[in-house]
Amino acid sequence: MADEDTGSDEVAARKPTAEKEAATGDTSASASTSGETAVDDPGSPTWALPRGTVVLLTIAGIVVAVLGIKSIGSIVGPVFVGLIMTVAVAPVPGWLRRKGWPKWAAFLATVLLVYGIILGLFGSVIYCVARLATILPQYSDKFNDLIDDVQKALSDHGIGEDKVNDMLSHIDAGKVFDVVGDVVSSTANAASALILVLTVLLFMAVDSINADERYDVLKKVRPDVAHAFQTFASGTRNYLVVSTVFGLIVAVLDTGALWLMGIPLPLLWGLLSFITNYIPNIGFVLGVIPPAILALLDGGWTLALWVIVVYSAINFVIQSVIQPKFVGDSVGLTTTVTFLSLIFWAWVIGPLGALLAIPLTLLCKSLLIDIDPSTRWADVLVSSGRPTTDEVEDARRHNDREERIREAEEQTLRAGDGGESTA
Secondary structure: OHHHHHHHHHHOOOOOOHHHHHOOOOHHHOOOOOOOOOOOOOOOOOOOHHHHHHHHHHHHHHHHHHHHHHOOOHHHHHHHHHHHHHHOOOHHHHHHHHHOOHHHHHHHHHHHHHHHHHHHHHHHHHHHHHHHHHHHHHHHHHHHHHHHHHHHHHHOOOOHEEEEEHHOOOHHHHHHHHHOOOOHHHHHHHHHHHHHHHHHHHHHHHHHHHHHHHHHHHHHOOOOHHHHHHHHHHHHHHHHHHHHHHHHHHHHHHHHHHHHHOOHHHHHHHHHHHHOOOOOOOOHHHHHHHHHHHHHHOHHHHHHHHHHHHHHHHHHHHHHHHHHHHHHHHHHOOHHHHHHHHHHHHHHOOOOHHHHHHHHHHHHHHHHHHOOHHHHHHHHOOOOOOOHHHHHHHHHHHHHHHHHHHHHHHHHHHHHHHHHHHO
């Protein structure tokens, strides 16, 4: 009995042998052991799932998680908006405290700042939508005249009147302008989501008072996790700063151009340009359609064409040439990943997912790739720039360490098998 206790103590003492040998690169010590293995139970069988099975299980888990998020998208969207706003203004309390503000005053000023931004933006949207709802029915007769002109033009080009009537019979000006009512209804529904956003934002702001102290503890205990969260926060803030600055530039230029051309509600369309600037790749297309249609009803085809040309010139230069360079440098995502993330998150969460596509993708990247050194190799596939020297060296060191651990474990198991056969 004493011999058995002594043997179990020796096995327990040698549990970290493989890791120590891997860290030093020396695996000879395990080969010289008398027969004990570096596993918890020397008699237990070792097994592992095939790589294909692991891949299938991973895909199945991702599908289940995505469908779960989609089922509660009405909650996930507003909650993530609150998280993004909290991350965006996180440096403000520290800056105010360095200026001599007490902690409670810095916290209160930050909350009021965020609330002011959200309520101001939401109030502007409500006002503009209400104005649109009052003037759009005035164009009902012009819309019917436009349909008649299209019908006549098609008939002049040899398309039979019966076919034209059949195609256009499904177009009803009343139904088209009923969309305004749907927009107003959707805006009213957004008010409930706004209440949720403001509530979540308040709680997150309260929890963020001691965020620096918590981050310092996390950095000491789990530096990889702290680095991943810091990468997400900095990338999100950089993206918001770049998108906001260029969105304001585009909005001012578009508003001025529409005002000079006499398009009704130029401020509304400028605000729409600012909001759609947060939608990658297709935001410009979504922003130009409403003012172009209104220009068509108000001034005919020539004015609509001018709106499209001016919008295209302004937005192509800023959003397609200048802004992607800054966005790519700030978030580090490839153009393909950015576009696919737009489609994916719009499907999962809805229109709010299109606005939050890049921050959501950055969060997933931090949780699935940056947080674990063993998965950071995937960062090469989604990042826009070339990996830095430090990143390459870090990946090489991690791979070497993993290889040494595997070699140490194999030698330990072989030594254990030899000891069992001798016994």
